[in-house]
Amino acid sequence: MSDPAKIVTACILVIGNEILSGRTRDSNIQYLATELGKLGVRVMEARVIPDVEATVVATLNEVRARFDYVFTTGGIGPTHDDITADCIAKAFGVGISEHPEAVERMTKHYGDPALFTPARRRMARVPHGGVLVDNPVSVAPGFQMENVFTFAGIPKVAEAMFQSMKHRLVGGVPVVSRTVRTNLPEGIIAEPLGALQKRYEDVDIGSYPAFRNGKPSVSLVLRGTDDARLATAAVELMETIRGMNGEAEEFVT
Amino acid sequence: MSDPAKIVTACILVIGNEILSGRTRDSNIQYLATELGKLGVRVMEARVIPDVEATVVATLNEVRARFDYVFTTGGIGPTHDDITADCIAKAFGVGISEHPEAVERMTKHYGDPALFTPARRRMARVPHGGVLVDNPVSVAPGFQMENVFTFAGIPKVAEAMFQSMKHRLVGGVPVVSRTVRTNLPEGIIAEPLGALQKRYEDVDIGSYPAFRNGKPSVSLVLRGTDDARLATAAVELMETIRGMNGEAEEFVT
Numbered sequence: 001m002s003d004p005a006k007i008v009t010a011c012i013l014v015i016g017n018e019i020l021s022g023r024t025r026d027s028n029i030q031y032l033a034t035e036l037g038k039l040g041v042r043v044m045e046a047r048v049i050p051d052v053e054a055t056v057v058a059t060l061n062e063v064r065a066r067f068d069y070v071f072t073t074g075g076i077g078p079t080h081d082d083i084t085a086d087c088i089a090k091a092f093g094v095g096i097s098e099h100p101e102a103v104e105r106m107t108k109h110y111g112d113p114a115l116f117t118p119a120r121r122r123m124a125r126v127p128h129g130g131v132l133v134d135n136p137v138s139v140a141p142g143f144q145m146e147n148v149f150t151f152a153g154i155p156k157v158a159e160a161m162f163q164s165m166k167h168r169l170v171g172g173v174p175v176v177s178r179t180v181r182t183n184l185p186e187g188i189i190a191e192p193l194g195a196l197q198k199r200y201e202d203v204d205i206g207s208y209p210a211f212r213n214g215k216p217s218v219s220l221v222l223r224g225t226d227d228a229r230l231a232t233a234a235v236e237l238m239e240t241i242r243g244m245n246g247e248a249e250e251f252v253t
Numbered sequence: 254m255s256d257p258a259k260i261v262t263a264c265i266l267v268i269g270n271e272i273l274s275g276r277t278r279d280s281n282i283q284y285l286a287t288e289l290g291k292l293g294v295r296v297m298e299a300r301v302i303p304d305v306e307a308t309v310v311a312t313l314n315e316v317r318a319r320f321d322y323v324f325t326t327g328g329i330g331p332t333h334d335d336i337t338a339d340c341i342a343k344a345f346g347v348g349i350s351e352h353p354e355a356v357e358r359m360t361k362h363y364g365d366p367a368l369f370t371p372a373r374r375r376m377a378r379v380p381h382g383g384v385l386v387d388n389p390v391s392v393a394p395g396f397q398m399e400n401v402f403t404f405a406g407i408p409k410v411a412e413a414m415f416q417s418m419k420h421r422l423v424g425g426v427p428v429v430s431r432t433v434r435t436n437l438p439e440g441i442i443a444e445p446l447g448a449l450q451k452r453y454e455d456v457d458i459g460s461y462p463a464f465r466n467g468k469p470s471v472s473l474v475l476r477g478t479d480d481a482r483l484a485t486a487a488v489e490l491m492e493t494i495r496g497m498n499g500e501a502e503e504f505v506t
Binding site: 035 | 274290331428444
């Protein structure tokens with residue numbers, strides 16, 4: 001179900017000191033942004049915040065009011081620094097306790113009751129009103145509170161949780177993109193590129209320089225909801241570049 | 254110069270649609286967080302925001318008031334989607350024009366005046382009052398406005414810009430860390446780990462599960478400003494784990 005006229009927005013909240021200290025390089029933002037884009041949900045902001053209750057609660061309440069969807073990653077494991085579930089309960093002003101279905105799944109998974117430790121039982125705690133998000137990797141579930149989805153931080157688990165719940169999302173029109181690569185530097189193509197952007201107001205044109213095989217290269221990315229428009233703009237762009245004696249080819253991902 | 258009693262904070266602002274669309278995986282947060290940590294500057298938040306003027310201006314004004322330092326990456330190239338410099342001028346309520354020193358450096362760099370195109374001249378524009386940040390890679394400078402430092406988005410350039418200006422920062426006490434790795438799962442060590450955290454309130458203990466060589470492994474990271482305390486806590490932690498028949502070793506990065 002989607003409303004073609006509506007732009008559906010999302011914010012990603014990465015909760016974890018290990019990203020802010022530089023110990024770990026986040027990959028959940030890129031994964032979720034890519035997957036959400038396919039569903040017509042546009043990530044408009046991503047924030048990395050520390051495992052500090054006041055910060056998590058305040059940030060969560062700010063972004064869940066501003067965006068259609070919020071996705072959190074991190075902080076739902078069994079150790080003392082896993083405070084996300086409690087913070088979400090506090091942000092929503094509800095209690096938190098063991099979810100019977102979560103307990104049942106984890107009891108079955110661990111088998112021996114001695115292995116289902118009190119620490120692991122903490123992972124069965126869900127804010128009241130929360131709906132479980134399946135965890136096909138390591139069982140302990142994530143959960144949904146209204147428009148907020150809470151995932152684990154480990155990429156493999158976060159990705160599996162997203163795949164298991166994505167049918168619940170109501171997206172808008174998916175954004176598609178076309179990429180033209182050229183050997184002309186940005187400083188040479190900037191003017192005709194800006195003119196093209198003015199003629200195609202419904203297309204978002206981005207310019208991303210990089211080094212490829214040791215040589216400078218620029219990726220010109222056209223993004224929008226109407227692929228036919230993107231195709232027309234891409235052809236026009238390649239003709240312009242070739243008219244300036246540059247190389248241009250469409251790069252298909 | 255540093256004041257050992259003060260906690261110096263920073264926010265990283267990543268400006269760019271290409272990160273929010275999932276096209277590009279950011280690496281500047283990890284690099285800057287690691288380098289700032291060495292200088293005793295703690296990154297307390299990182300945000301990824303789109304190339305939208307109102308968003309950049311509002312976010313910048315919020316975070317420059319809240320944190321000691323702000324570092325922005327992205328949006329200072331020569332193309333139409335490079336709007337960061339103008340947004341910063343607007344946020345500070347000042348004008349923007351060509352900086353004579355920037356023009357001089359770029360004139361020298363490009364040599365042939367035909368190559369110093371109007372688009373490239375845009376990269377010499379600096380908000381009034383801005384102090385240049387050197388760019389040893391591709392010449393076009395970044396700049397500093399009070400506590401806000403503006404870098405390019407390309408990692409190689411952002412990293413060189415940071416190295417060229419880091420002597421301007423006044424940090425606090427550097428945070429150091431020690432890492433203990435174990436084969437015991439989080440759900441088994443969570444209780445003694447939480448007890449250790451309570452005994453070492455001045456040490457920030459984080460627990461990060463991962464897969465190493467196909468086997469589950471947990472990194473227990475002790476962070477703080479007093480390395481002797483970290484060493485004592487690490488020894489205590491390893492003894493606890495070995496007392497539970499687990500493997501424990503300090504991992505030196």
